[in-house]
Amino acid sequence: MLSSTRNPYPSVVFVLGGPGAGKGTQCARIVKEFGLTHLSVGALLRAERDSGAEHSDMIAAMIRNGEFVPKELTVALLQQKMEEEPNKRGYLIQGFPRALDQAHYFEEQIAACKFILYIDCPENIMEKRLLARGKTSGRVDDSLEIIRKRIRKFKEETLPVISYYSELGKVKQVAGSGSVDEVYAELRPHFVTAPPDVEDISKMQSILDMDPIYTAEQIVIPPALPDVLKEWSKHVIRAQPGDLLQFSADYFARLADETPLILSVDQLKALQRTLSTSLDDVVSRADIKRACNSVDIESSVVEHVFRLKGMGVQVDWPAFVVFATTLIAEDLNHAVNMLFAIFGADSDSLLDIQIFLHLFSFLASQDELELSYVDALSDALRSKAAANGDGLISFDDYLEASVSQAQAQARVDA
Ligand SMILES: Nc1ncnc2c1ncn2[C@@H]1O[C@H](COP(=O)(O)OP(=O)(O)OP(=O)(O)O)[C@@H](O)[C@H]1O
Ligand SMILES: O=c1ccn([C@@H]2O[C@H](COP(=O)(O)O)[C@@H](O)[C@H]2O)c(=O)[nH]1
Numbered sequence: 001m002l003s004s005t006r007n008p009y010p011s012v013v014f015v016l017g018g019p020g021a022g023k024g025t026q027c028a029r030i031v032k033e034f035g036l037t038h039l040s041v042g043a044l045l046r047a048e049r050d051s052g053a054e055h056s057d058m059i060a061a062m063i064r065n066g067e068f069v070p071k072e073l074t075v076a077l078l079q080q081k082m083e084e085e086p087n088k089r090g091y092l093i094q095g096f097p098r099a100l101d102q103a104h105y106f107e108e109q110i111a112a113c114k115f116i117l118y119i120d121c122p123e124n125i126m127e128k129r130l131l132a133r134g135k136t137s138g139r140v141d142d143s144l145e146i147i148r149k150r151i152r153k154f155k156e157e158t159l160p161v162i163s164y165y166s167e168l169g170k171v172k173q174v175a176g177s178g179s180v181d182e183v184y185a186e187l188r189p190h191f192v193t194a195p196p197d198v199e200d201i202s203k204m205q206s207i208l209d210m211d212p213i214y215t216a217e218q219i220v221i222p223p224a225l226p227d228v229l230k231e232w233s234k235h236v237i238r239a240q241p242g243d244l245l246q247f248s249a250d251y252f253a254r255l256a257d258e259t260p261l262i263l264s265v266d267q268l269k270a271l272q273r274t275l276s277t278s279l280d281d282v283v284s285r286a287d288i289k290r291a292c293n294s295v296d297i298e299s300s301v302v303e304h305v306f307r308l309k310g311m312g313v314q315v316d317w318p319a320f321v322v323f324a325t326t327l328i329a330e331d332l333n334h335a336v337n338m339l340f341a342i343f344g345a346d347s348d349s350l351l352d353i354q355i356f357l358h359l360f361s362f363l364a365s366q367d368e369l370e371l372s373y374v375d376a377l378s379d380a381l382r383s384k385a386a387a388n389g390d391g392l393i394s395f396d397d398y399l400e401a402s403v404s405q406a407q408a409q410a411r412v413d414a
Helices: 023-034 041-051 056-064 071-084 100-109 123-137 144-167 180-193 201-209 225-239 244-257 265-275 285-294 299-309 317-328 332-343 353-366 371-388 395-413
Strands: 012-017 037-040 091-094 115-120 171-175 282-284 314-316
Touching (some): 012 023, 023 091, 023 115, 023 180, 037 041, 037 071, 041 056, 041 091, 071 100, 100 144, 115 144, 115 180, 144 171, 171 180, 225 244, 244 299, 265 285, 265 332, 282 285, 285 314, 299 317, 314 317, 332 353, 332 395, 353 371, 371 395
Parallel strands (some): 012 091, 012 115, 037 091, 115 171
Antiparallel strands (some): 282 314
16 A cells, blocks of 8 residues: 555545535536546445446445445545546545545545545535435435435534544535535635645645646745755754654744854863763763853753754763754864864864764764765774874864765766
8 A cells, every 4th residue: 555655646635515515516617627636436436336346245235325335445446546547736535535534544545635625515405406316316325215314424424524624724614505606616716726735845846846736826935935944854854853843833933033042162162171071971961951051051052952952861962062063063064173172182173083983973963974975984084093193183184084085975976
């Protein structure tokens, strides 16, 4: 089964409403104007029933009695159809999900829905329409007894689906009691203006590239949005926060607040001196806070670093200092330069190769450097430290090694 994480379907809209609410009638019009692929689950099941396939007898019995066919079978049929009819503009799935477990199952197996179009129609109107339809439709379930049963099942099992998506803000409700034109006029704007959901940043471009049910003119993307989302995504990926919403709320609150984080290399050097008196690299958060306080590093900065890396109760303090440098570094080389200033000897800012590689590993993880690059750079620096005779390296040694590794990499890429 396909999982929603590698969802090839760009857009799924469920169309729900009681039996006779006008789902099929409106879907036909939506499809005509917007070019989505229309999948009526009832129609798919009727076709499967008539095909004489393995489960046709069971499906026939379910339809005849107004019962629901097992979700595994329904979703497999839907998936098969979606694969047979790839459509960048999306899918309009009518009369499904009929119950909450079906909704969850579909979203797990195939894709999250973009929204639910709910056509709300009074019971007496639905009943009248279906009795009229029953005169010519040939549908075994358009009898008064089964119509009433279908309406009852809709209220008991399908309305909870609508409530569920409503809480997620995904329901577009329209009144189904008016004429066909009136209902369509009310629902149409939802297809014209609904913005595509952006599951990830890379998908945004493909959404803009696809044949529009949403034209590029209709989607107004604020110019800053891609950068804001990219930066936010990088922070999330780095921090791997336990509570993504809280992390994001803090992150954006900080951005909006625009309070600059006040931190200097001198403060970090002083912090390093203070913390290096502890016997262990791992200390408590309280120790970190005390040490920062003693060198006048603001608690907002401390909390920021804790959040940045989603650190636990026990903190590897050299890592804390390294991550703190990234708050004020312009780029990777600037951060490395600061490491030499903070951890190096006062006289010459030289660093023992083992210590440097340990510190650098935190920056490498933060910057998501390729392992092969880090390994090659580390080897080059070990050779340099050995050649220097004392196991020490300078920032210039680092720069030289990183430039030659970058050049070597460029040659391989070429
Ligand atoms: N707005 C409307 N006004 C009057 N009649 C309508 C309207 N919409 C649909 N109908 C008629 O009502 C009957 C049911 O409509 P339709 O088949 O679209 O409903 P449905 O919600 O798809 O029903 P089901 O779930 O039972 O398949 C049809 O005969 C259709 O022509
Ligand atoms: O998800 C679904 C949808 C439909 N069924 C069965 O089909 C009939 C007819 O459905 P309509 O949407 O009215 O065409 C319905 O009463 C069910 O028996 C289903 O099992 N699951």
